[in-house]
Amino acid sequence: MGISFWQILVVVLLLVVLFGRGKISSLMGDMAKGIKSFKKGMAEDDSGAAQQNTIDATAEKAAPVETKDKETA
Numbered sequence: 649m650g651i652s653f654w655q656i657l658v659v660v661l662l663l664v665v666l667f668g669r670g671k672i673s674s675l676m677g678d679m680a681k682g683i684k685s686f687k688k689g690m691a692e693d694d695s696g697a698a699q700q701n702t703i704d705a706t707a708e709k710a711a712p713v714e715t716k717d718k719e720t721a
Contacts (some may be wrong), residue, residue: 663672 667675
């Protein structure tokens with residue numbers, strides 16, 4: 649037994665009555681903006697990670713940095 653067309657229609661009508669068409673459309677617009685900014689942020693993270701890998705590879709080719717270990721006696 650699944651969700652029927654009439655049940656979905658009743659839920660949609662209740663949402664429209666409770667929130668109004670204007671409020672629902674503005675919420676959908678805000679959600680779309682959020683999804684777009686999330687995708688943009690993920691794309692920037694991917695390009696930033698690739699750029700960081702390039703920087704790391706360049707640093708490895710440079711002269712190694714000597715570190716001194718501190719030993720306590």
